[in-house]
Amino acid sequence: MKRNTIYTGTALLLLFVFVYFANKHLDSYLLRILNLCAIYTVLGLSMNLINGFTGLFSLGHAGFMAVGAYTTAMLTLPIATKQMNFFLAPLISPLDKIVWPFLPSLLLAGVLAAIVAFLIGAPVLRLKGDYLAIATLGFSEIIRVVFTNTQTVTNGALGLKGIPATTNLWWSFGTAVVTIFIMVSLINSSYGRAFKAIREDEIAAESMGISLFKHKVLSFAIGAFFAGIGGGLLGNLMGTIDPLMFRFFMTYNILLIIVLGGLGSVTGTIISAFIITIAQEFLRFLDEPIIPNIPALPGLRMVVFSILLMLVVLFFRTGLMGTREFSWDKFFGFFKKRPLSNGGAK
Amino acid sequence: MMNVMRTDNITMQFGGLTAVKDFNLELNKGEIVALIGPNGAGKTTAFNMITGVYTPTGGKVLLNQKSTVDGKDVYNEKDITGLRPDQITKLGIARTFQNIRLFKDLSVLDNVLIANHLRISSNVFESIFKLPRYKREEKQMVEKSMNLLEKVGLADSRYEKSSSLPYGQQRRLEIARALATDPGILLLDEPAAGMNPKESDDLTIFIKRIRDEFDLTVFLIEHHMQVVMGISNRIYVLDYGITIAKGNPYEIQNNQRVIEAYLGVDEDA
Numbered sequence: 001m002k003r004n005t006i007y008t009g010t011a012l013l014l015l016f017v018f019v020y021f022a023n024k025h026l027d028s029y030l031l032r033i034l035n036l037c038a039i040y041t042v043l044g045l046s047m048n049l050i051n052g053f054t055g056l057f058s059l060g061h062a063g064f065m066a067v068g069a070y071t072t073a074m075l076t077l078p079i080a081t082k083q084m085n086f087f088l089a090p091l092i093s094p095l096d097k098i099v100w101p102f103l104p105s106l107l108l109a110g111v112l113a114a115i116v117a118f119l120i121g122a123p124v125l126r127l128k129g130d131y132l133a134i135a136t137l138g139f140s141e142i143i144r145v146v147f148t149n150t151q152t153v154t155n156g157a158l159g160l161k162g163i164p165a166t167t168n169l170w171w172s173f174g175t176a177v178v179t180i181f182i183m184v185s186l187i188n189s190s191y192g193r194a195f196k197a198i199r200e201d202e203i204a205a206e207s208m209g210i211s212l213f214k215h216k217v218l219s220f221a222i223g224a225f226f227a228g229i230g231g232g233l234l235g236n237l238m239g240t241i242d243p244l245m246f247r248f249f250m251t252y253n254i255l256l257i258i259v260l261g262g263l264g265s266v267t268g269t270i271i272s273a274f275i276i277t278i279a280q281e282f283l284r285f286l287d288e289p290i291i292p293n294i295p296a297l298p299g300l301r302m303v304v305f306s307i308l309l310m311l312v313v314l315f316f317r318t319g320l321m322g323t324r325e326f327s328w329d330k331f332f333g334f335f336k337k338r339p340l341s342n343g344g345a346k
Numbered sequence: 347m348m349n350v351m352r353t354d355n356i357t358m359q360f361g362g363l364t365a366v367k368d369f370n371l372e373l374n375k376g377e378i379v380a381l382i383g384p385n386g387a388g389k390t391t392a393f394n395m396i397t398g399v400y401t402p403t404g405g406k407v408l409l410n411q412k413s414t415v416d417g418k419d420v421y422n423e424k425d426i427t428g429l430r431p432d433q434i435t436k437l438g439i440a441r442t443f444q445n446i447r448l449f450k451d452l453s454v455l456d457n458v459l460i461a462n463h464l465r466i467s468s469n470v471f472e473s474i475f476k477l478p479r480y481k482r483e484e485k486q487m488v489e490k491s492m493n494l495l496e497k498v499g500l501a502d503s504r505y506e507k508s509s510s511l512p513y514g515q516q517r518r519l520e521i522a523r524a525l526a527t528d529p530g531i532l533l534l535d536e537p538a539a540g541m542n543p544k545e546s547d548d549l550t551i552f553i554k555r556i557r558d559e560f561d562l563t564v565f566l567i568e569h570h571m572q573v574v575m576g577i578s579n580r581i582y583v584l585d586y587g588i589t590i591a592k593g594n595p596y597e598i599q600n601n602q603r604v605i606e607a608y609l610g611v612d613e614d615a
Contacts, residue, residue: 182474185473185474185475185476186470186473186474189470189473189474189476189480189484190459190462190463190466190468190473190480190483190484190487191463191470191473191474192473193452193456193459193460193463194460194463196449196452196456196460197449197452197460197463200449200450200451200452201447201448201449201450203399203431203443203447204443204447204448204449205449205460206430206431206432206435207397207399207431207432207435207440207441207443207447208432208435208440208460208461208463208464208523208524208527209432209435209436209461209463209464209465209527210432210460210463210464211430211432211433212432218470222470323451
């Protein structure tokens with residue numbers, strides 16, 4: 001137990017050193033990719049809590065992210081930039097005078113997303129399976145449409161530009177590490193076990209005294225909290241957001257990460273968030289003309305991921321990790337091959 | 347003998363079909379009571395009404411609760427009709443299922459730990475940040491669950507997936523899980539289903555043992571007459587949703603209507 005704490009500390013220290021040097025020496029393109037990896041880790045974990053650990057098939061993630069991204073952006077935009085953005089209709093008071101530091105803005109973004117999740121979850125979480133998916137999908141579209149039409153609060157379809165690029169590796173990786181610790185601690189706690197019980201068998205869970213409503217809403221709100229924070233990080237990384245960013249495609253991207261990584265595995269989500277984010281950049285050449293004289297097919301890159309998702313769902317349903325998790329004991333056990341006679345693996 | 351629970355004319359109608367009609371059950375402390383009847387007689391429906399899975403379309407489920415007022419034990423009946431299953435479990439009625447409903451992908455220990463969750467007083471923040479109260483509760487939960495697993499003889503397989511256990515042990519795990527909710531009344535839905543005579547004999551002894559050890563009142567549905575007759579203080583017989591007989595095993599065995607319900611009536615006679 002103690003030994004593992006030392007290993008974890010060492011790993012964190014190594015990550016710290018890596019971030020320090022990466023921040024100094026890598027170019028902005030690579031930094032952007034690394035930031036996205038960490039942010040998608042946060043987003044993936046938040047969705048996996050809802051879909052993978054509690055078994056609620058929710059497709060409303062882009063909605064929570066939009067709430068988070070807009071909250072953070074509105075709170076961190078300098079007053080002058082706000083005036084420049086809102087040239088069609090002036091921004092309502094008191095938002096036009098408020099400028100907050102990044103951290104409290106992010107936290108409020110999470111809290112607001114969680115409140116929205118609570119409000120939407122209370123009626124919708126009675127539904128199961130496909131019906132829940134449709135209802136949450138509809139909800140995220142509603143959020144998007146509302147944001148498109150509230151000109152005096154969100155600047156509508158014009159979006160927000162000139163958001164301070166506060167998100168750097170420290171913020172993104174820092175948030176990712178905190179999220180990982182909280183998620184791991186949560187799912188291994190009594191509440192996490194209750195979530196998993198609901199995923200395994202709702203009727204049995206309820207008969208064991210677990211209030212389905214309370215725990216579903218709890219999981220939904222905690223997931224939305226981190227989705228809001230992830231959205232906030234993303235907005236302040238991009239520098240510009242508009243409602244179209246938060247279409248179903250955004251939810252699909254995160255769904256891809258958690259399905260490929262393994263529904264119900266924190267480790268799988270982290271690995272998969274990095275692989276998919278990096279691969280999306282790496283496969284960019286597919287969108288450009290590859291064979292001479294044949295016009296380019298923009299979007300071919302995403303076809304690769306769609307096919308990958310189909311293959312996983314058809315033949316490899318547990319994804320990369322299934323519900324398994326990383327542990328130091330397993331990690332070193334993997335390298336330390338025991339002799340076959342003692343039950344070691346080949 | 348003291349009454350712990352009773353039902354007052356509970357009725358369950360599904361559209362035009364009356365699955366159970368005017369069922370009056372009375373459970374006394376420490377008794378083992380069986381509910382028998384041919385397939386489709388409404389036994390599980392009766393169970394589901396008591397445990398809150400269904401809300402009876404008529405009648406009341408009444409739980410006799412003990413409370414202490416001025417140092418004296420006071421009993422008063424609480425109407426639990428229409429409460430949710432989790433609320434009813436909290437009040438001390440636990441159950442098992444006809445088709446085993448374990449949390450299949452989780453370990454044997456986790457299955458029992460989950461049933462402790464309903465009594466937790468730490469909130470989710472205390473649980474995430476492992477504050478002292480949560481740590482203390484978690485330790486108690488693990489100790490209690492291990493204790494239960496030892497009593498049902500499953501302590502050695504605590505880290506195994508629950509679905510990997512043999513059938514008989516899965517049944518025992520389900521009972522252990524129900525016991526972890528600290529019930530006063532235990533409802534068992536066909537505990538001996540799919541068991542051979544040797545296993546059902548063991549089960550009979552096991553149910554009597556846990557009744558004494560955990561101070562329980564047991565209400566069970568069972569088809570194995572060997573088990574039912576060997577274990578029950580009293581028996582209720584349902585046929586097409588109607589209570590056709592009740593009494594001790596001897597009375598039931600010699601009841602003409604029960605024999606007819608099970609064997610059929612000679613139409614020509």
